[in-house]
Amino acid sequence: MTTMPYPLMDSSLPMSYPGQYSRSSSILYGLNTLILTAFLGMAAIMVYAPKQFSLVMTRLAPQLPTEKVVEVVERIKPVNCTCSDHGKAVPDSDEPDQGYMGDRHPPSTMDECIKLYEEKRAHELNDSELVEMTLRGVIPFHGLEKTLADPTRAVRVRRAVVSRTPGVHHTNTLESSLLPFEDYDFARVFGSCAENVIGYMPIPVGVAGPITIDGTSVFLPMSTTEGALIASTSRGAKALNGGGGVTTVVTGNGMTRAPVVGFSDVRRAGACKDYIDSPEGQEAVKRAFDSTSRFGRLQRVTTKLAGSSLYLRFKATTGDAMGMNMISKGVQEALTVLTRDCGFADMNIISLSGNFCTDKKPAPINWIDGRGKGIVAESTIPKEVVERTLKCNVDALCKLNISKNLVGSALAGSVGGNNAHAANIVTAIFLATGQDPAQVVGSSNCMTLMEPTEHGDLRMSVSMPSIEVGTVGGGTVLEPQGAMLDLIGVRGSNNGQNAIDLAKAVAAGVLAGELSLCSALTVGALVESHMNHNRK
Numbered sequence: 001m002t003t004m005p006y007p008l009m010d011s012s013l014p015m016s017y018p019g020q021y022s023r024s025s026s027i028l029y030g031l032n033t034l035i036l037t038a039f040l041g042m043a044a045i046m047v048y049a050p051k052q053f054s055l056v057m058t059r060l061a062p063q064l065p066t067e068k069v070v071e072v073v074e075r076i077k078p079v080n081c082t083c084s085d086h087g088k089a090v091p092d093s094d095e096p097d098q099g100y101m102g103d104r105h106p107p108s109t110m111d112e113c114i115k116l117y118e119e120k121r122a123h124e125l126n127d128s129e130l131v132e133m134t135l136r137g138v139i140p141f142h143g144l145e146k147t148l149a150d151p152t153r154a155v156r157v158r159r160a161v162v163s164r165t166p167g168v169h170h171t172n173t174l175e176s177s178l179l180p181f182e183d184y185d186f187a188r189v190f191g192s193c194a195e196n197v198i199g200y201m202p203i204p205v206g207v208a209g210p211i212t213i214d215g216t217s218v219f220l221p222m223s224t225t226e227g228a229l230i231a232s233t234s235r236g237a238k239a240l241n242g243g244g245g246v247t248t249v250v251t252g253n254g255m256t257r258a259p260v261v262g263f264s265d266v267r268r269a270g271a272c273k274d275y276i277d278s279p280e281g282q283e284a285v286k287r288a289f290d291s292t293s294r295f296g297r298l299q300r301v302t303t304k305l306a307g308s309s310l311y312l313r314f315k316a317t318t319g320d321a322m323g324m325n326m327i328s329k330g331v332q333e334a335l336t337v338l339t340r341d342c343g344f345a346d347m348n349i350i351s352l353s354g355n356f357c358t359d360k361k362p363a364p365i366n367w368i369d370g371r372g373k374g375i376v377a378e379s380t381i382p383k384e385v386v387e388r389t390l391k392c393n394v395d396a397l398c399k400l401n402i403s404k405n406l407v408g409s410a411l412a413g414s415v416g417g418n419n420a421h422a423a424n425i426v427t428a429i430f431l432a433t434g435q436d437p438a439q440v441v442g443s444s445n446c447m448t449l450m451e452p453t454e455h456g457d458l459r460m461s462v463s464m465p466s467i468e469v470g471t472v473g474g475g476t477v478l479e480p481q482g483a484m485l486d487l488i489g490v491r492g493s494n495n496g497q498n499a500i501d502l503a504k505a506v507a508a509g510v511l512a513g514e515l516s517l518c519s520a521l522t523v524g525a526l527v528e529s530h531m532n533h534n535r536k
Helices: 023-048 050-063 066-080 110-118 127-135 141-148 151-164 229-242 266-277 279-290 324-341 364-369 383-389 394-411 422-433 437-443 479-488 497-523 526-534
Strands: 205-213 216-223 247-257 260-262 297-306 309-317 348-351 372-381 446-452 458-467
Touching: 110 127, 127 141, 127 151, 141 151, 205 229, 205 497, 216 229, 216 422, 216 479, 216 497, 229 372, 229 383, 229 422, 229 497, 247 324, 247 458, 247 497, 266 279, 266 297, 266 309, 279 297, 279 309, 279 324, 297 324, 309 324, 364 458, 372 383, 372 437, 372 497, 383 394, 394 446, 394 458, 394 497, 422 437, 422 458, 422 479, 422 497, 437 458, 446 497, 458 497, 479 497
Parallel strands: none
Antiparallel strands: 205 216, 247 309, 247 372, 260 309, 260 348, 297 309, 372 458, 446 458
16 A cells, blocks of 8 residues: 555545554654644643743744744734724633733723723723833823832833834843843832833942041942952952051032023123122122022132123032032022023023033043042051052052053043042942942042152052032932942931031042052052952
């Protein structure tokens, strides 16, 4: 009898007819059956458990060609929708529709969804319906928190929207990605720290120290992904403690904002400059500025004329806040008084910030005149400690500091960069304590000096004229960052002292980091250290 190569195609033959198939045909039959069973199983999962199917396909994505993955994802999308312009969708199961996000809610028409939204009852919609309405532009993408009054749910829905936004590449895996979003207090973030939130970014936090600052020992929290940084800073702190710790001096305290105003000609601009520079003008501006805050107190206004444009650099104390919002509010009121009450109704406010401040940009004015807190930190380390802890000698350290931090930086034309790596420590402490990372630009202005004493010990200092920090507002409202401020003992408001003490901690940390790195460079141990701490 002739063996049929594809027995399943001949329906006239019984499936179990003895001797009907050859061995190879039996194997082929088995493979066909296995493939059919697998296909039916996947189809069932896709229909009855679309979320789990999506997760499975996401896990398989790296092993599949890109075109196939996109094709699969596109097929998943219609399954996920629970609302329709053409009426209610009919579930394939007797169970209430769970959506692709675990919802248990009867599916609604789009009209019903819109009605609930307009009645301020969007929270009654299931996640699938919220995603669909956001994709269609009914619910603003940025307004999910306000719409739902549930920040965590808003983040979850937004992740799904991003994953399903058509025409945007590489976003379909966000929903099942390892970017965390659960167990986080997003209520503190909304309206304060970030917008369009899709999760939070965990960054490792370690501590350097303890380090003694003005007689008080503290640990310094540092958030970084650079191996060896915290270990190096701790080594520097140990050496500084060997000399009795760090002594600090406050050299400045004042945040700045500099609007630019314009006049029809240089005469009018010059007249306004003369008025503001006068005692009468300074008093009028100060009275207006101080009326806007319990904490903001104007120190002075510096003026610069450029053609018919006048730049006014306001400098004020801001309590324990970093102070940009506070000072901007005071500046706006001062400008209003100048135009309304001081005879300069023709003054045109070009910009509330004219870059004469200067904020978040390298600028010699911050290096020279200061911005935020000005701190000088110093320590004298016995030569025995330098040799035992840092494995080098005082003369070699001083020579390296001159060649690298002074001469090398001068050759590079650096402004405020006469240091080895101040920005490393500033950034790590800023991230850990809820400061504005962009202000590392100015806050890292630093001059590192080293010299031998008459007894052969090492006298070392860092001068940092523009450390922009605060212990209230901004990122300090977040609990993890607040906990790190607690670790230093500077959380919250304390008549401006907490912000000053935080700036001292930053400067002391920079001193420790500078000492350790320069020592490593002196003995050629930099590469070895990074290989030990930066490589597994």
